[in-house]
Amino acid sequence: MLKKIRAWIRLIVGLEFISGTNQDGSTLYVVGLKEDNEVWDEVRVTFKGQALPGVKCHFLKMDCEDIPCSHIFVVLKFLGFDIIPRCCVVDRWTMGATAAFRSDKNNDPNVWSEHMVRYRSLRNMGSDAFFEAARKLEQTKNVMDFLNGVLDKGSASHENIVAADFGPMPTHFLSSNQPLEKRVLDPDEIRAKEAPSKRQRPFRETLNANN
Ligand SMILES: [Zn+2]
Incomplete structure (x- = not known):
């Protein structure tokens, strides 16, 4: 794309x-x-x-x-x-796109979307807030302390044991570590494409063809 x-x-x-x-x-x-x-x-x-x-x-x-x-x-x-x-x-x-196929993994799509909606609003607001906080060292330290508190709480809950090494992660990242329930077939072989022909169709022809 x-x-x-x-x-x-x-x-x-x-x-x-x-x-x-x-x-x-x-x-x-x-x-x-x-x-x-x-x-x-x-x-x-x-x-x-x-x-x-x-x-x-x-x-x-x-x-x-x-x-x-x-x-x-x-x-x-x-x-x-x-x-x-x-x-x-x-x-x-x-990120608001919905999945075309139901996931094999055992995560609840409702939990995922609510989590992600909250995560996105935090992230959007956070970006502006961090920029403001970074103007002053004192403010930066306060925000860091607060965030460290959130991270500590997250890693203390048993749900986030895997994520603790990397910091907190949204639920869908955690589920990517879980084995699939069904056997998965090998993916189709992808063959390299041939080199493109030297002369490409000029844009004008494409436009005319569409008009
Ligand atoms: Zn156009």
């Missing part, structure tokens, strides 16, 4: 931002090929104040492959984004 995203991001060098038109709460951006101004695509970006609740390209790559296309990246670059906004990241690529 990341490979594909990288490929789309690389393609933005051949694209340019042409125009943007405001239409009640959203803006329609036109992105075109640098060498050929007849080939262009429209990206609709919905704004809610400073937030971006939606980005949609009529090329529909996002809908087919669940990743933003190069047109969207051109617009994000134009809007000054350094990171891919949440509206362009489909749930399946996030």
Whole structure:
């Protein structure tokens, strides 16, 4: 997935931002090929104040492959984004993704998700709080002491004996140490792909084929 995203991001060098038109709460951006101004695509970006609740390209790559296309990246670059906004990241690529298959391991999915929801809110808040605390040595020490207290409590409970060597871990990491209940077949052999052909299909042809 990341490979594909990288490929789309690389393609933005051949694209340019042409125009943007405001239409009640959203803006329609036109992105075109640098060498050929007849080939262009429209990206609709919905704004809610400073937030971006939606980005949609009529090329529909996002809908087919669940990743933003190069047109969207051109617009994000134009809007000054350094990171891919949440509206362009489909749930399946996030920690909020649900498992496609039931796990063989004996962990309860409800326990897992509640644990992870709490863990994520702590982590998000913690990152800001640690940054604040790190401004002063005294504050840093206090936070360290508090965290050490949490770690000591965690390693004292019998549930976390395995994790004690590495510090506390979410439940799903602990379960990865448990043997599978069923016998597992050997995975399919993965053969190396052949070298790619030298001439790759130019982007413009791909665009024309899709229009
Ligand atoms: Zn697109």
